[in-house]
Amino acid sequence: MVSAIFILAIGLGAAFLLGLLRDTWRGLAYALTLAALAAMSWIAGSWLVALAGGLGPVEIRTAGFAPPFAIALRMGLPEAALSLLISLTGLLSAVYMRGTLMRLGRRAMAVLLIAVMALVGIVLTRDAFNLFVFLELTVIATGGLVLLSADPRALGAGFKYLVVAQVISILLLVGVIFAYHATGSLNIDDMAAANLVTLKGGAIAFFLMFVAVVAELKPFPANGWALDIYESAHPAFSAILSAALSAAALIAADKMLSIGGPEWLPVASSLGLVSFLGANILALAQDNDRRLLGYSSIGQVGLVLVVLGQRDILGASTPFIAGGLLLAHAVAKAGFYWLSGLVQGRSLMDWTALRGHPVLIFAFVTFVALLLGLPPFPGFYAKWGLVHALAADGRYLVLGLILLGSLIESGYLMRWFGYIIKRPQVDLPPLPSLSKRAVVLTAVAAGWALGWIWGEISGYPNLLLSIPLLFALGFLFIEWLPAWVKNLVAIAGLGAWFWYTFPGYDPLHLIYAAIILVGGAVILVASFDAKGRRVGFYPPAMLMYAGLSMLILAQDSFAFFAAWEYLTIGSYFLILRGKKSEPHALSYILFSLGGAFAILAGLALGAQGVLPFDVADLAKAPARLAPWIFALLAIGFMTKTAAIGLHIWLPGAHAEAETDVSPMVSGILLKAGLFGLTLLLMIMGKQSLYGIELTYVMLWIGALSALVGNLLAAFQEDAKRLLAYSSIGQMGYALFGLAMMNHLGWLMALMFVINHYIYKSMLFLSVGGVAKRTGTRDMYRMGGLITLMPLSFIAVLIGIIAVSGVPPLSGFGGRWIFYNAIMSSEYRLPMVLIFLSGPIAFLYLFRLIHTIFLGQLKDEHRKLKEAPLWLILPQMLYVAFLLGFAVVPGLALRHVDAYISEFFPAHALIWDDITITSTFGYWSPISIMVVVGCIFAVLFLWLLVLNHRAQKVKQFNIVYSAERPFRPETTHFAWNFFAPYRKALGFMTLPLVTRFWQAQTDLLHSTAQVSRRFYTGNGQTYAVHMLAFAVAVYLIWMGS
């Protein structure tokens, strides 16, 4: 194998060689540059392969002497990986900058080579002074490369950088010489072995070196200079700065920490946390893309520094975790900067240019997922390990701050993505350059490859290799097919997976599986209505279904959480597809990710470092932690069911989604939260925190959700929003049922699971069909559509009877079980709210059917047709199923009933042939149906006999104060339908929760707006920041 020192030698040599070439031979110079970078990459790559294959780290002694008499280099696995990263980034950036380099000639190329060489040198060297030299070389090279930019402001930025770099170099040099004085060696390992920090003057020497190296990480807040460079430099250089320089600086910091020993780890952690949180908060206020990415870089590097600072508990897994985060960051950020070079404007909105370029959008999504640590990327494995280690060791503050920072980070990245997809497109198309796009796509490929690698070495089954995920990803490759073909494939896939996994389900899981897979397939029937190719629909939809179907199969906590993330991401993209859904999709993903973090923290607390961790082992959680685990998980799951307080994302998200997406995210996706809650309660049972029983709290939350959801639904003018609020209420009922923790409560909850899927999917489809025809979702703009859209009307009619719980349809079964359940419950007071919310459902249901289908038909609607066949078809299936389920609920429920008896033996139902008997009462669905049917038929026949000649009269043939109205608008009583009710109970609909969350985000944003003034733009101020930072580090060190 070629010695690693040749990486440096080639870089240096080629740079010299470039100087010998004639300035006009630019093509040759460029080829030489590329060849050198490729050779460097190849050497680093071959080392990486060899080291990964089991070779131990290799020490390289220059000049043939052992340290301290000569400089030593070391090539170990981390060094090889980072060398490869750096030289590849350099190579790709060189390809990317072809035009600029050719214009500026060989000098620029030489500087680029020196930069890459110096960065690799920082990685490899084990000598403190040599580190200084390479750092200074980096500074000089950076100073040169900043000038590659076409942006005239880069000049100022470069100078500021040099000013700060001078300050840093003074600190470092003084530190190095005193460290040498104390230990007699410049070798880092010797310094560590001599225990530098305990020697006389050694501590202060180390402090100076440490501050200087950490300063290279551009720590918040002493980083104004770096941000200016990020903003103004050539994007390909920013890519090097963000990916390669950060990586090099981090490994330098790691070397320093190896000298500093355990007492400096907390300092590193604190600095990292401040950087991670501060940079992410300030990024919220940015509207320049590159500056925002710069902030994000600083935040990510801070996070890796935290990981390095936690090495005392991470131990041998430190490289895996730090590496996962660092590589994910590097690839994503380099990719982002390269992508930013394709975008012609610098505002975040200018990225709307990417729209219509699915490949670039996919690249963007990949980079965001890499940064946020979403599965299946390395950051996911890394965060998983990190959080578990922190939780096991009780470092809750660090854990909490990391999760908070991640949430803020996802806030601005997801918001940006929303802009790209939804904001008005700017008239600046992305640059057509093929080579630049190829570079971006290389980063994408590298990201996925890293995901695969991290999956392989994680010790878990590789997330990338699960069949449902591969199926979903497969849709990326058939995006060019027409929608109906993809739809067929999707339906077939869901059906096949159900068939394949069917034998493995117990009755409880079977219900969820049937809803997700079979139910999902039924909703997809409506998707046949879509025309064209429908690009961007199937991959996320199938990702959501993949997540859902993996969720119910998950045994260990890792698989469970990964599935949870999949379904969250998939549904986010789905929701975002709606016309006006940008803000709602954002609030959905933020609440969901917040909830996911709560789940992650809960699982980590439960696992206590034991991995892999079977979810069922949550039952064995230590009593001290159990209630906290329970609370965290419950909050996470309740975010998904939109329990009151965490519900504000739902109405917009469900209402603005596309016609066939609304039933998916309402009818199916909400069940994920219920599934989680079911598992949680089944495993952990009742828990008390400070003497308060948590299930009792959940009971109240469920009841309040039911009440507020129903009440708000009654006041909506928008039909889909009405249905969305109704979902909040329905989920409240289900939560209430589960929280009752008795047999019938659970049965009721599961009945709600089935019923809610059916009627909410059906109602969303019919209302969606109506909205499609009328062009509005405002109910007061509709009216009298019954004769034009009779099938939709029937679906809504059956739907509202079922929702309201009026016999003889299946909703009544839910109510009957509910009453039996509360009879055996020990709680009374929360029932009051449930009783109150029950009749309120009638308000919104009547409004829904009346203002759309009854009343006066509008003139502009006179020629409307029935909703499209593909939308009607699933509705009719649902109608048939609802009627069937109403008559024979036992088909599904008695198995579940028997299954629940394993957990709650008391109060099981008795399923005789036609009558269902509980401890308290009885219910005979078939008899009810027959009796009601007979009475109805007899009376109907009688009326027919009496009035068989009745003919339909014209619309305005009504008695109206002796006048005849001729305008439907004035006669259709629909707007503000429940005005008196608003007078009476409107105070309960004040948007207090929305205001609360709004205040939180406003607070963050104003903090960001105010604190960013700190970066005055003056280079001297930045230098003062740097010195102040050094003093602050000193104080932290003294304090710790």
Place this chain on the structure above:
Amino acid sequence: MTLVTLAIATGFALVLIGLLGALTDRNILRMIVAFTIANTGVNLVLIGVGMLPGRTAPILDEAVSVAQAAARIVDPVPQALVLTAIVIGLGVTALMLAYALRLHQTRHSLDIRTFTELKW
């Protein structure tokens, strides 16, 4: 006060003077000069740290034979370091001067306060 202490004290004094100048003077040329002063100070400190009183320069010639070297010469490493540091300092200074030139050409100003269009 020994020569060593004096050298180190002077070095630090130069560093502080240099930093003070670099952080307070608005003219970028004077800032560059200030940094060179600070660098000189650092170099002085380096030398001072490596200095052993009563010994000679680490040059092996007729005056100092290889056998005596360990007892007669001062530590050669800091001296080597200083050489490198001077070279690097020169490079950085040159680069800064080049920047100053370009800044003056494009912006017609040498006041650091005028280059604040990138901020926040």
Place this chain on the structure above:
Amino acid sequence: MPFEWVQIPYALLTLFIVVNYGLVLTALIQKIGARVGRRHGIRIYQNYVDLLKNYALRTHITHGVMFYLGPVFRLTGGVGLLLFVPTIFGSEMFSNLSFAGDLILALYFVFFGSLGMALGAGESGHPYSAIGVTRGLSQVTAAELPLALAVFAVSLQYETLSITEIVAAQQGGVTNWTLFTNPLAVAAAMLSFLGSMMRPPFDVVLAPQEIPIGPPTEYHSAYLALMQTNRVIFPVAKVVIYMNLFFGGATGWGEFAVKVFCIYMVSVLVGVVFPRFRVEQSIRWFLVWAVPIGVLSIVIA
């Protein structure tokens, strides 16, 4: 309780008795109301005349399918409610079709007719209908709550949801009635009762002055006849539930007649004294006065 065919004629017999009783009862009540207002009032058989007349009238008008079916829904609701509840305690003959379900069925079936009728009225396109329905629905959310709480309290008290068993538990003397064993629940239920009987102060739904008669505005002839039939059955059916839950049920038709009349009269007595509430006023009234009693009853139970 297995089903036997003979139960059908028995149920029809109950229906027949109740219709006649209801016709007379409502006329009598109307007369009482008129006398309080110093008017003479209708003749005691006037309801028969009206009903026969309306059944005899023919119409050529319908506003559509739901309009046509509205009265059918309405009357199905009334008849069903009556038949799902055992009328006479201890009588196999008059336990009707209660094998189909328990108290919960009865409570929820109350809404069947209202919902159907509201839909039918809605299709007529008359704004008064819609306004009447919104008022009714709004009021019912608050008015039903005390009843729901009382029913919960009572079923907790007797640990059953079977109406027959609840009545059985109250046998053996007046003091065994829920009225005396659980007065709070009964108080709450009776306040709720006021709200559901379409009498002042809670008759804003039909509000003869503002929205002529509310939901049924457009209904006439045989449609109206069906609704009038319901209007004599439905209150009785509802009172029967109250009677069974709170007042010991009835062991014979005599007791039935007296108890139903007395319970009905509660709403009449209140109604002739008080003026009408607006919707939001009645909602507040129920939430402030009736609901706390109901809450108290379930907390104590």
